[in-house]
Amino acid sequence: MSGVVPSVKPNERAASDASAPVGIFDSGLGGLSVLRAVRATLPRERLIYVADSLHAPYGERDDDFIVDRTMAIGAWLVGQGAKALVVACNTATAQSIALVRERLPIPLVGVEPGVKPAAAISATRVVGVLATAVTLRSARFQSLLERHAGDCRFICQPGHGLVQAVERCDTSSPALMALLESYLTPMLDANADTLVLGCTHYPFLDRAIRDIAGERLKIVDTSVAIARQLERLLDVHALKNSAEPSDALPRFCSTADGESQRQLAASLLQLDARVEHVDIPSRRTRLAEPHIV
Ligand code: DGL
Numbered sequence: 001m002s003g004v005v006p007s008v009k010p011n012e013r014a015a016s017d018a019s020a021p022v023g024i025f026d027s028g029l030g031g032l033s034v035l036r037a038v039r040a041t042l043p044r045e046r047l048i049y050v051a052d053s054l055h056a057p058y059g060e061r062d063d064d065f066i067v068d069r070t071m072a073i074g075a076w077l078v079g080q081g082a083k084a085l086v087v088a089c090n091t092a093t094a095q096s097i098a099l100v101r102e103r104l105p106i107p108l109v110g111v112e113p114g115v116k117p118a119a120a121i122s123a124t125r126v127v128g129v130l131a132t133a134v135t136l137r138s139a140r141f142q143s144l145l146e147r148h149a150g151d152c153r154f155i156c157q158p159g160h161g162l163v164q165a166v167e168r169c170d171t172s173s174p175a176l177m178a179l180l181e182s183y184l185t186p187m188l189d190a191n192a193d194t195l196v197l198g199c200t201h202y203p204f205l206d207r208a209i210r211d212i213a214g215e216r217l218k219i220v221d222t223s224v225a226i227a228r229q230l231e232r233l234l235d236v237h238a239l240k241n242s243a244e245p246s247d248a249l250p251r252f253c254s255t256a257d258g259e260s261q262r263q264l265a266a267s268l269l270q271l272d273a274r275v276e277h278v279d280i281p282s283r284r285t286r287l288a289e290p291h292i293v
Pocket of ligand 1 (some may be wrong): 026027028030031056057058059060088089090091092132135163198199200201
């Protein structure tokens with residue numbers, strides 16, 4: 001399946017408790033777009049969401065930092081009793097999925113840009129991709145293009161500044177619209193008819209993209225595919241929760257103060273939930289903050 005990193009290891013030892021929560025993690029608020037799809041597809045599952053907003057954006061970080069944070073947060077979620085993990089971040093998936101899969105004792109799903117579905121639907125054979133610079137330069141993304149681009153031309157644009165805007169809950173300011181327009185105009189001028197959202201923050205900009213591009217771009221967002229992959233994974237490991245769907249809200253955690261997360265969840269997901277502040281130290285963040293022992 002394109003857009004979703006296959007995740008079942010034959011010898012993986014799954015946690016045995018189907019009523020345990022699923023952990024979902026992103027560098028910040030973008031993974032909430034994945035959480036929305038998971039809630040719609042798997043309403044019986046309990047969810048813990050961690051936003052590493054203190055350290056976002058990952059797209060401006062070095063590779064070792066991203067691996068370090070992904071491992072630390074994955075291990076923290078295992079410690080909280082997560083039965084499976086969704087790495088709801090293209091950038092973290094691109095840099096660290098193989099290592100995290102090897103080291104964590106629970107099954108996991110990662111996410112990558114929907115190159116294959118875009119190549120399948122583009123009529124003009126010109127496709128735009130918006131993603132972080134780290135994702136676009138990763139070997140994993142380059143290999144996706146090699147395998148699935150076919151005769152399509154992919155115009156790959158790093159979305160500098162877009163993650164920061166969403167982290168501030170800015171999805172429509174004039175400055176954001178101007179930035180987005182500067183990224184989309186060259187794609188439209190080149191006759192692109194399809195746009196891959198290669199970062200989980202960007203689905204929150206879909207209205208802004210529509211305002212700029214109208215119906216000229218078909219938008220490829222893989223959150224629903226990720227939710228379905230999670231469902232298959234839970235089935236394979238006999239971990240699907242069979243309890244009646246509850247009204248319980250996800251447990252929201254943030255390494256920052258959580259205020260933007262609360263606002264975005266309330267305004268875009270209609271989830272009025274408190275956000276817990278959590279400290280998740282890791283090798284690199286300890287080095288950056290020498291006063292913490
Ligand atoms: N949501 C993350 C992604 O999908 C954003 C990465 C970042 O923090 O730059 O790549």
